[in-house]
Amino acid sequence: MMRKVVLFMIVFASAFSARAQQDAMFSHYMFNTQSINPGYVGSREVLSVMSVIRSQWINFDGAPRTQTLSINSPLFNDQLGFGFSILNDKIGPIKSTNFALDLAYHLQVTQSGHKLSFGIKGGGNAFSSDFSMLDLDAGDPDQIDPSFSRDVRRKFLPNFGAGFYYNTTKWYAGLSIPNILEKEFDQSQRHYFAIAGALFEINRDIKLRPSLYLKMTKNAPVNLDFSAYAVFKDLFWLGGMFRTAMGRIIPTGKIGGGLGLMAGINLNENIAIGYSYDYSVGNTTFKYNGGSHEILLRYDFMFKKKDIIKSPRYF
Numbered sequence: 001m002m003r004k005v006v007l008f009m010i011v012f013a014s015a016f017s018a019r020a021q022q023d024a025m026f027s028h029y030m031f032n033t034q035s036i037n038p039g040y041v042g043s044r045e046v047l048s049v050m051s052v053i054r055s056q057w058i059n060f061d062g063a064p065r066t067q068t069l070s071i072n073s074p075l076f077n078d079q080l081g082f083g084f085s086i087l088n089d090k091i092g093p094i095k096s097t098n099f100a101l102d103l104a105y106h107l108q109v110t111q112s113g114h115k116l117s118f119g120i121k122g123g124g125n126a127f128s129s130d131f132s133m134l135d136l137d138a139g140d141p142d143q144i145d146p147s148f149s150r151d152v153r154r155k156f157l158p159n160f161g162a163g164f165y166y167n168t169t170k171w172y173a174g175l176s177i178p179n180i181l182e183k184e185f186d187q188s189q190r191h192y193f194a195i196a197g198a199l200f201e202i203n204r205d206i207k208l209r210p211s212l213y214l215k216m217t218k219n220a221p222v223n224l225d226f227s228a229y230a231v232f233k234d235l236f237w238l239g240g241m242f243r244t245a246m247g248r249i250i251p252t253g254k255i256g257g258g259l260g261l262m263a264g265i266n267l268n269e270n271i272a273i274g275y276s277y278d279y280s281v282g283n284t285t286f287k288y289n290g291g292s293h294e295i296l297l298r299y300d301f302m303f304k305k306k307d308i309i310k311s312p313r314y315f
Contacts, residue, residue, distance in 0.1 A: 023178075023191050023215070024066045024089045027241055027260055027276040028052055028296045030211040030227060033315075034070045034083055036193045037176035038102035038119030039165030041072035042081015044313045047301040048072055057280070058290035062092030072102065079106055081117070096186075097126040100178075104165070114168045121161040121178055127186045128154040157183045163193075171198040172315045192216040199314050207231040209239075209314060214246070222246035229262060231314075236265040241278065257281050264296065272298045 026032050032052055033040040049071050057063035072083030083102035089095070100123035107116045130152045163176025173196040182189045197211035213225040224246045229239020244257035260278025267273065274296035300313070 024054075024064075024068075024087060025056070026052055026054060026066075026068075027225075027227075027262065027278050027292070027294050028274055029195070029213045029225060030197055030209070031274065031296055031298065032068070032070070033165075033174070033195065034072055034085055034102065035068060035087065036178050037163035037165050037174045037195065038083070038100075038121040038161060038178070039104050039117040039163040039174060039176065040081075041083030041102045041104045041119060042074035042078065043104070043106060043115065043117060043165065043167055044072075044300070044315070045074050045078055046303065046313065048298060049301075050296070050298040052294065052296050054292065054294040056292040058293065064089065064091045066090075074106075080104065081106060081119070094129045095127075099123045099126075109166075112168070115166070117165040117167070119163050119165065119176075121163070122158075123160075124156055124158040125186070125188075126154075126156050128152075129186075153185075155185050157185060157188075159183075167315055169199075172196065189217055189219075197315065202230075205233050207234075207314075209237070227262070234266065236263070237274075238263045241276070243278070258292075260292075270300050270302065272296070272300075274298075 024035075026035070029036075031050065034050075049069075051067070051069045054064070054066040056065070066087065066089045068085060068087040070083065070085035072081060074080065075082050081102070081104035083100075083104075085098075085100050085102070087096075087098040089098070100121050102119055102121050104117050104119035107118075108114070109116050159179045159181045161176065161178035161180055163174060163178070165174040165176075166172065174194070176193045176195075177190060178193070179188070180190060192215070194214040194216075195212065197209065200208045200210075202208055208228065208230055210226070210228040213227075215223040215225075222245065223243070225241060225243045227239060227241035229237045231237045239262055241260045241262060242257070243260075258278045258280050260276055262274065262276035264272060264274030276294045276296075277291055278294075279291040
């Protein structure tokens, strides 16, 4: 027990002293594009409601727990997109609840369905930390630093962001900065994201969907996520993912990574359910946890004018 608490405090302190990456992490990033790029909202031409629940580092004290709910829809003949999202993220004694409104403009580039979108995001983060909740287990109560018993901080931190998103029926790419303002209060800093993905038809029944995700910020290595899954008869999918630092194929003790599996099913043209499991590789924490679980649930409300479109929306 004490070893886990000490290990958590080391990891936690290191993250703050280095001002390292702090944005919430998802394995289902290829479905959860709205969380990082406001240009995405409305691009699927349906009213989409999605929730992602992630439990990271199972059996590790103070491990991250993240839940998100998002809604996005096209407006005014599909030229505008609107979205709202809420994300709750808890890591040990720190809790963040982020609210965001998204607005996107979609410009049709070609008659074959190519669109270039620009989006803006506005909202804020309700940040709180309560170090008095930590069980320091020092043995002698007189040896515990009294500052921990009254270190409680709360503040609402407004922010805004922007992003570009280009999509077709076969591939997509995007660049974004979801939170432009850096905040000293919670030691947060600006993150830059690049995403890309494609759809390849192997045969009539099998399609392959690879995707790439890059996250960049100062004082930290560039994070690279690569995933690929096969879609069978437009009904269910199965695949894997790989996470590491840019320039390192094999994660190391100083720069860790992860491996994972993902699967899901389209229950009908409206409802999709997905699950992923990933396991830390290379870093210190992997010795003390049972991996990370993530569940995705999405419901698409079809507009009447879109009812005749029966093909799934992969992006």
